[in-house]
Amino acid sequence: xxxxxxxxxxxxxxxxxxxxxxxxxxxxxxxxxxxxxxxxxxxxxxxxxxxxxxxxxxxxxxxxxxxxxxxxxxxxxxxxxxxxxxxx
Numbered sequence: 001x002x003x004x005x006x007x008x009x010x011x012x013x014x015x016x017x018x019x020x021x022x023x024x025x026x027x028x029x030x031x032x033x034x035x036x037x038x039x040x041x042x043x044x045x046x047x048x049x050x051x052x053x054x055x056x057x058x059x060x061x062x063x064x065x066x067x068x069x070x071x072x073x074x075x076x077x078x079x080x081x082x083x084x085x086x087x088x
């Protein structure tokens with residue numbers, strides 16, 4: 001019997017430029033953000049969609065959006081190249 005899932009079978013990709021991506025680091029590995037929480041402004045994005053963070057054509061984060069709650073989304077990429085945010 002198939003399991004009931006909250007994931008859409010037709011996932012989409014949310015693409016954001018690094019300079020425009022504001023996030024909180026929930027988990028990191030050697031100074032790179034592996035689990036991020038970010039404000040989700042696109043109501044069409046669902047759990048199971050993919051977050052892609054780019055600088056030009058360089059991929060810094062390519063992860064699955066696993067949870068969306070009250071306008072915030074959480075995505076995971078254990079091979080992330082996204083540096084932790086710095087405070088200015």
